[in-house]
Amino acid sequence: MAILIYTQNYDGKFKKSVFELVTYGAAVAKELGTEVTAVTTGKLDTETLKELGKYGAEKIITITNEELNDFSAQAYAYAIEQVAKKINADLIIFGNNPYGRAIAPRLSVKLNAGLAAGVTALPSSVSPFTVKKRVFSGKAFADVVIKSETKIITLNQNSYKVEENPVDISTEEFTAEIPEGAYAVKPIETVKSSGKMSVTDAEILVSGGRGLKGPENWGMIEEMAEILGAGTSCSRPVSDLDWRPHEEHVGQTGKVVAPNLYIAIGISGAIQHLAGVNGSKVMVVINTDPEAPFFEAADYGIIGDAFEVVPKLNEAFKKFKAEN
Template sequence: MSVLTYTENWDGKFKKSTYELLSYANEIAKKAGTELIALTIGEVDNEELKSLGNYGASKVLVVKNEKLNDFIAKSYSSAISQVAQAQDAKFVIFANNVSGRALAARTSVKLDGGFVPGVMQLPSSIEPFVVRKKAYSGKAFADFELNSDIKVLSLNQNSFKIIEDAKEIAIEEASVEIKDTDLGAKPQSVEKASGKLLITEAETLVSAGRGLKGPENWGMVEEMAEILGGTTCCSRPVADLEWRPHEEHVGQTGKVVAPNLYIAIGISGAIQHLAGVNSSKVMVAINTDEEAPFFEAADYGIIGDAFKVVPKLNEALKKFKAG
């Protein structure tokens, strides 16, 4: 018996979200009284692999197979399921990001397990297994009971803190068999913003809306994000007007985020926008309109003109950061 986590790597590197995931899976392994095994696909150097041992993994299995050079949900989930079976995994835990969500759903079917996506805290009970997730686009929470022998979970990003638990980690290769029929799709070209902090992973998001009047005014938004070590995002109209790239759109039909700090500048706070951000721990709204619905959701608010408030706030933040 074991707990298996799929620790995705990005060009051979792990991220903060990888360690959140391991910390979460390690707590499950402790509750279930078993060991935590990490699985990654592709080339990762030993130093990087060893870092997984800092968060409770006693073994990392590396799958190297040229048929897995491209990310295809069908082939990757086949590889993960084969390893899960070989390791007698009773829990298979993924990050709830774009790839993790897809893999978890497929893996649960392959293993005849039950799946709860987007969990946000440890289970309240192991036997029966009960775990909480968001429902109704963040307007409620639901406790799910999983009654299958094999349990598959995906962990929401930014919802679990990193807990160190250093272990001597064994690094092993695992082989899997990938059939040509497991492919069926072929990526052609990739467009990736390199080095940019992902919106779904950032602890601080500085978001702006139509109140900023035009794309030329985003300098002060980017400056605030930089001071705070976060990244920028935007409301839907801003993305639709192409003032900012679509990848930056947060809200119901864009990205759903849960940073520690969400600063909304010139965003009125339509319910569709709030549905994407209402899991943020602390929300700040800056708006000229005191009736803006965002003030009902925000923890802190400033009624005022963004063009005057934001530069002043940036100076104050810089001063604070300088200590």
């Protein structure tokens, strides 16, 4: 048994979501009595690679092909397949993010490996290999058995607690053989978003809905986000009305998020919205309508007018932050 984790770096840096994958992989490795190999691309300095060791990755393979500077799912799948074969990986772990979702299915075909996407916990059994995943948009979970010899999973973000587990690392560079045709999709340009925290990365999200009446009223939402070090998100009508950018839309047809704390302000909680946020650890709802369905799903609720409650709450958060 060998475990391979795909650790994506962004301009040479790792994000917390990668440490979550490594922590998870190290826990599975312990169960199986094996070790964890992390694979990444590009040229990274040793200090950065050592960060992976802090969470339990013993071996780190860097694929150095310059062609991989541009993302191509096809090319990445070729490269990672070769690394997987080199270390005889039985279990390959990706994050359930745009990259993992693009590469993992291709690898699944290449290796005839069963793929469980959107896994939310450690395997409940290693033989047969059984993992829990979200189904029906979070309205239920399923235990999935992967029957093939090689297994692939994509782990949902924020489903496993990041913990340090320092080990000594060995590093290795690897040049993959990638056929020419693997770059048929040409990147033209990347348009960077506002530089704010992405909704899927945020540990706290302050979310506004149509109850806020207009984009001019988002000042107090952004203020709360700033006090809490949170990201901002919104409901579908708000992004459809262009009050907020589409990248902030969370829900069934927007982004699916699982922050530690989700504060919904002026959102009634339609089932499609809940499907995108019901993985949140704690949900707070502020709404004028006591019948709003969101109160049934929430942990804490305030029935009241956002325009009165939110400024008061911001003051209380500020006071709390000053004291803690």
